Amino acid sequence: MTTYRERVLVEAIPHLINQEITLRGWVCRIRVLGKTVFVVLKDCTGELQCVAEPESIKEHHLKLEDTVEIVGRIRAEPRAKLGYELDIVRVHVLGRSGQHLPFTSYSNLESVSPETLVEYRPLAIRHEAIGNIFRVQAALLKYFREFLTQRHFTEIVTSKLVASGTEGGTNLFEVKYFDRIAYLAQSPQFYKEHGVAGFERVFETGHVYRAEPHATSRHLTEYYSLDLEFGFVDGPEDVIQLERELLTSIFASLNEWYGDILLSYRERPLPSMLEVPCWEFARCLELLKEHFNRTDLTDDLDPEAERQLCQLAARETGVPAVFVLGFPLSGRPFYTAPRGPAGAASSFDLLFRGIEITTGGQRLHRREDLEHALRSRGMDPANFESHLKMFEMGMPPHGGLAIGLERLTAQVLNLSNVRQAALYPRDRTKLTP
Amino acid sequence: MTTYRERVLVEAIPHLINQEITLRGWVCRIRVLGKTVFVVLKDCTGELQCVAEPESIKEHHLKLEDTVEIVGRIRAEPRAKLGYELDIVRVHVLGRSGQHLPFTSYSNLESVSPETLVEYRPLAIRHEAIGNIFRVQAALLKYFREFLTQRHFTEIVTSKLVASGTEGGTNLFEVKYFDRIAYLAQSPQFYKEHGVAGFERVFETGHVYRAEPHATSRHLTEYYSLDLEFGFVDGPEDVIQLERELLTSIFASLNEWYGDILLSYRERPLPSMLEVPCWEFARCLELLKEHFNRTDLTDDLDPEAERQLCQLAARETGVPAVFVLGFPLSGRPFYTAPRGPAGAASSFDLLFRGIEITTGGQRLHRREDLEHALRSRGMDPANFESHLKMFEMGMPPHGGLAIGLERLTAQVLNLSNVRQAALYPRDRTKLTP
Numbered sequence: 001m002t003t004y005r006e007r008v009l010v011e012a013i014p015h016l017i018n019q020e021i022t023l024r025g026w027v028c029r030i031r032v033l034g035k036t037v038f039v040v041l042k043d044c045t046g047e048l049q050c051v052a053e054p055e056s057i058k059e060h061h062l063k064l065e066d067t068v069e070i071v072g073r074i075r076a077e078p079r080a081k082l083g084y085e086l087d088i089v090r091v092h093v094l095g096r097s098g099q100h101l102p103f104t105s106y107s108n109l110e111s112v113s114p115e116t117l118v119e120y121r122p123l124a125i126r127h128e129a130i131g132n133i134f135r136v137q138a139a140l141l142k143y144f145r146e147f148l149t150q151r152h153f154t155e156i157v158t159s160k161l162v163a164s165g166t167e168g169g170t171n172l173f174e175v176k177y178f179d180r181i182a183y184l185a186q187s188p189q190f191y192k193e194h195g196v197a198g199f200e201r202v203f204e205t206g207h208v209y210r211a212e213p214h215a216t217s218r219h220l221t222e223y224y225s226l227d228l229e230f231g232f233v234d235g236p237e238d239v240i241q242l243e244r245e246l247l248t249s250i251f252a253s254l255n256e257w258y259g260d261i262l263l264s265y266r267e268r269p270l271p272s273m274l275e276v277p278c279w280e281f282a283r284c285l286e287l288l289k290e291h292f293n294r295t296d297l298t299d300d301l302d303p304e305a306e307r308q309l310c311q312l313a314a315r316e317t318g319v320p321a322v323f324v325l326g327f328p329l330s331g332r333p334f335y336t337a338p339r340g341p342a343g344a345a346s347s348f349d350l351l352f353r354g355i356e357i358t359t360g361g362q363r364l365h366r367r368e369d370l371e372h373a374l375r376s377r378g379m380d381p382a383n384f385e386s387h388l389k390m391f392e393m394g395m396p397p398h399g400g401l402a403i404g405l406e407r408l409t410a411q412v413l414n415l416s417n418v419r420q421a422a423l424y425p426r427d428r429t430k431l432t433p
Numbered sequence: 434m435t436t437y438r439e440r441v442l443v444e445a446i447p448h449l450i451n452q453e454i455t456l457r458g459w460v461c462r463i464r465v466l467g468k469t470v471f472v473v474l475k476d477c478t479g480e481l482q483c484v485a486e487p488e489s490i491k492e493h494h495l496k497l498e499d500t501v502e503i504v505g506r507i508r509a510e511p512r513a514k515l516g517y518e519l520d521i522v523r524v525h526v527l528g529r530s531g532q533h534l535p536f537t538s539y540s541n542l543e544s545v546s547p548e549t550l551v552e553y554r555p556l557a558i559r560h561e562a563i564g565n566i567f568r569v570q571a572a573l574l575k576y577f578r579e580f581l582t583q584r585h586f587t588e589i590v591t592s593k594l595v596a597s598g599t600e601g602g603t604n605l606f607e608v609k610y611f612d613r614i615a616y617l618a619q620s621p622q623f624y625k626e627h628g629v630a631g632f633e634r635v636f637e638t639g640h641v642y643r644a645e646p647h648a649t650s651r652h653l654t655e656y657y658s659l660d661l662e663f664g665f666v667d668g669p670e671d672v673i674q675l676e677r678e679l680l681t682s683i684f685a686s687l688n689e690w691y692g693d694i695l696l697s698y699r700e701r702p703l704p705s706m707l708e709v710p711c712w713e714f715a716r717c718l719e720l721l722k723e724h725f726n727r728t729d730l731t732d733d734l735d736p737e738a739e740r741q742l743c744q745l746a747a748r749e750t751g752v753p754a755v756f757v758l759g760f761p762l763s764g765r766p767f768y769t770a771p772r773g774p775a776g777a778a779s780s781f782d783l784l785f786r787g788i789e790i791t792t793g794g795q796r797l798h799r800r801e802d803l804e805h806a807l808r809s810r811g812m813d814p815a816n817f818e819s820h821l822k823m824f825e826m827g828m829p830p831h832g833g834l835a836i837g838l839e840r841l842t843a844q845v846l847n848l849s850n851v852r853q854a855a856l857y858p859r860d861r862t863k864l865t866p
Contacts, residue, residue, distance in 0.1 A: 004665065043665075124631070131632065134587065134589065138587050222592055222593065232440060387866065395500065395555070432596045
């Protein structure tokens with residue numbers, strides 16, 4: 001056997017024609033054609049067809065998903081898809097796969113249930129189609145961070161173990177913290193506001209937790225939140241404009257570098273988001289009444305209304321996305337800035353292809369306003385003292401937003417359930433694998 | 434008042450000489466010299482000296498840490514540090530700071546306790562010296578991810594809510610998960626191994642949790658772990674070599690882009706790590722005996738021994754860092770691969786400037802070996818079934834490592850306590866802010 005350092009990745013092979021090389025990877029296809037066996041080997045950079053006489057490798061009993069080392073010589077072969085293939089000199093089995101896998105990394109997955117794809121995660125993500133969901137997800141993370149870093153945002157890492165919730169104590173998971181109770185953070189909201197007072201512009205990517213017993217296609221109890229917050233804004237429109245530019249930049253990079261993957265999941269490249277309109281909540285209710293005869297909505301939207309508004313936006317702009325601004329203040333967290341005197345909030349949702357993928361807005365930035373807001377909701381400012389005192393250290397007007405990574409991934413790739421965009425989804429009933 | 438879109442960042446000013454512009458930021462210094470008041474304004478890109486007649490801005494009662502908008506004209510001024518300054522036309526106060534802050538963003542912090550710097554986080558990180566710790570931390574994250582992405586590692590996001598621990602149930606925080614008990618993950622170990630079986634190379638940056646009542650300068654109950662894992666290795670030496678290259682790359686980027694900050698915290702730029710030696714655990718015990726007369730160590734190192742070994746390494750290579758390989762297997766988790774027949778483990782620590790900043794190694798990759806290891810430690814493989822079955826889906830030999838972000842930050846910047854490198858440190862007693 002050779003060593004790891006001599007091992008060559010499939011991507012390097014074009015420079016190695018006529019040389020003897022060592023590959024390591026998975027056996028992802030085996031085919032016997034007359035006196036030749038074709039073994040396709042896959043590593044993290046690609047696939048290569050390897051050929052031998054069946055007798056010469058029979059003793060290894062190769063089967064799909066085994067991990068192997070293959071030593072051989074690269075030969076130009078005009079009939080091969082890549083223009084070359086490898087003549088096997090010797091094979092060494094590194095690890096055996098099981099005998100009874102419900103699918104392989106080349107199966108047609110149409111008849112495989114989403115639950116099975118989670119139970120067999122390693123195999124599922126080795127499959128190109130499922131692996132690509134998480135490659136796109138990793139790219140979303142990368143482009144999110146890159147855009148914000150270029151705009152002078154500083155990445156922060158804040159605690160997920162907190163003494164109280166950001167929204168007043170509902171839907172929190174309890175943690176036994178030595179002789180006390182702690183909670184899992186629902187959001188890094190407080191910490192990113194502190195971050196604004198320090199760095200002006202901050203972002204964080206991390207898990208958040210909601211102890212909600214939902215059983216829908218759009219909710220998880222643990223999800224990954226792309227959070228940002230920044231100072232010196234005049235209003236929520238400045239946050240909305242930043243998100244237009246952020247998503248447009250992310251989508252353009254995805255189109256450029258992941259175009260083929262996108263087109264295997266959706267009909268067209270991702271759109272520019274620069275012209276996505278912003279509609280006031282009150283106007284949304286009117287539009288829903290006028291176009292869809294919805295008279296049942298008063299203080300919030302439901303999933304059906306979110307789909308209907310995206311439909312209206314698509315008619316107007318060609319893109320099924322709309323910012324809804326000015327939800328009723330009473331339904332928003334205490335730190336939300338008001339919008340005018342009529343009970344509206346300076347907060348918005350971004351609806352994209354029928355689902356809310358972002359909540360954001362302007363926040364209160366004066367301690368006395370926060371205290372007033374807490375009291376008017378029947379909460380005691382004393383319970384928030386360690387947070388409120390941060391507003392005495394030089395806090396600019398500020399706002400921000402949070403994008404759910406799994407929802408964004410699902411909407412970008414046209415997936416019907418947010419669980420398909422979580423490697424290990426967590427809900428009311430699911431805690432393994 | 435002007436609008437957010439008209440607002441100019443300090444970094445753009447060199448292109449705006451003789452123009453009237455709008456700045457927004459913090460008042461970070463005020464000085465009256467005869468008939469002139471100098472107000473230094475700070476935003477996320479820099480600082481600018483603004484000047485006025487004291488009378489003209491008296492009504493605003495500006496004080497340190499207030500947030501303001503300043504409109505004025507940029508004038509070339511050879512006596513100013515930057516070669517220009519701003520003549521104030523008008524000021525608008527956006528937010529007032531409190532009256533009794535224990536320090537300001539320009540204070541000498543020598544007499545300010547670390548606890549106060551956490552209690553006043555926004556103000557502390559607005560201070561250049563403290564803010565720079567977290568700028569370097571953000572850069573460590575960025576360079577870690579960039580290096581690995583270039584090497585074909587895929588970023589993964591895995592659940593922190595798990596049904597059992599990776600190391601068999603000790604030191605886990607319990608979470609009330611609806612009508613069940615869940616635990617906070619001590620490590621993404623299992624999930625990154627599954628990830629290897631899918632993607633071959635994976636990394637994750639995220640929080641991990643240890644319910645250990647330590648009260649030392651190096652332990653936190655919640656810390657941020659830089660995890661990577663990859664397949665097809667021959668042994669732990671391949672993981673060690675990757676870490677040498679990874680840290681060398683990260684350090685070179687830090688030297689290039691954060692050189693001034695580094696030199697405000699340490700005497701010299703960060704070293705290349707390519708020549709960091711790897712010593713067997715048994716040899717370390719001999720060296721400690723020979724050079725420091727340590728006869729008390731048998732199956733592990735203590736903090737003193739870690740410092741002593743770094744001292745010996747520094748004498749040999751000039752860099753106070755050493756990989757210690759081959760710890761006793763009995764002290765390592767069940768999934769650790771053995772190293773030879775004498776009870777040693779294929780796992781290593783990286784000691785850097787006297788502290789362990791990494792644990793890594795090769796893992797068992799055959800289901801039967803894992804079952805055997807579990808039984809030999811008195812654990813029941815049935816409790817690990819949802820993990821063990823992943824080893825039947827094509828698992829290559831593999832290894833990986835985890836770097837503690839706070840420890841790495843502390844060692845890079847010469848900080849004496851890991852809490853200085855956590856925005857919101859968590860320990861036995863600390864749950865706020």
